Amino acid sequence: MASQEIETLSSALARLPGLGPRSARRAVLWLVKRREQALPALLEALVAVRDTLVECEVCGNVDTRNPCAICADPRRDAKAICVVEDVADLWALDRAKLFTGTYHVLGGRLSALDGIRPEDLNIAALLARVEAGGVDEIVLAMNATLEGQTTSHYLAERLEGFPLRITQLAHGLPVGGELDYLDEGTLAQALRARRPVS
Numbered sequence: 001m002a003s004q005e006i007e008t009l010s011s012a013l014a015r016l017p018g019l020g021p022r023s024a025r026r027a028v029l030w031l032v033k034r035r036e037q038a039l040p041a042l043l044e045a046l047v048a049v050r051d052t053l054v055e056c057e058v059c060g061n062v063d064t065r066n067p068c069a070i071c072a073d074p075r076r077d078a079k080a081i082c083v084v085e086d087v088a089d090l091w092a093l094d095r096a097k098l099f100t101g102t103y104h105v106l107g108g109r110l111s112a113l114d115g116i117r118p119e120d121l122n123i124a125a126l127l128a129r130v131e132a133g134g135v136d137e138i139v140l141a142m143n144a145t146l147e148g149q150t151t152s153h154y155l156a157e158r159l160e161g162f163p164l165r166i167t168q169l170a171h172g173l174p175v176g177g178e179l180d181y182l183d184e185g186t187l188a189q190a191l192r193a194r195r196p197v198s
């Protein structure tokens with residue numbers, strides 16, 4: 001029987017995406033065995049995340065500053081906004097270093113199944129950015145899933161009527177593929193081959 005402390009930590013870790021109860025217990029055992037070396041750094045990193053990370057009120061990115069480093073960077077082209085589902089997608093695209101514009105994080109995708117409606121996503125802020133002017137291209141970089149594409153179509157409709165070029169990622173995205181899992185070459189190709197939303 002594990003102690004209460006170990007149980008508490010295991011069940012906290014088991015809630016992380018990608019970890020089930022079994023891997024969580026293994027992670028806890030690993031940490032317990034290396035508590036002198038590994039725990040201080042981990043604790044420090046967790047506290048730093050709790051105390052310093054904020055959500056950018058412009059784009060929804062997570063950073064230590066608000067507006068985030070991307071929104072605040074004068075070398076970034078504010079005329080182009082790449083719309084992504086999640087912060088992990090933004091990071092994945094930005095690692096590919098191909099897109100020089102700014103981003104907008106929706107915080108999810110439309111889903112009838114999960115009851116996610118447009119008002120549950122960060123869409124109003126995107127429209128406000130477009131309405132404020134100075135934007136001439138929107139890249140819809142949704143995942144190549146059914147829900148991602150539904151979201152993409154919805155956004156294309158909402159953006160109709162603005163003087164904008166609306167593009168979306170093209171070749172290279174495998175059907176059912178999620179951006180965060182793709183290698184940088186595939187992502188770069190998809191971004192380069194973006195095409196107008198029909």
Ligand SMILES: [Zn+2]
Nearest residue numbers: 056059068071
């Ligand atoms: Zn930002």
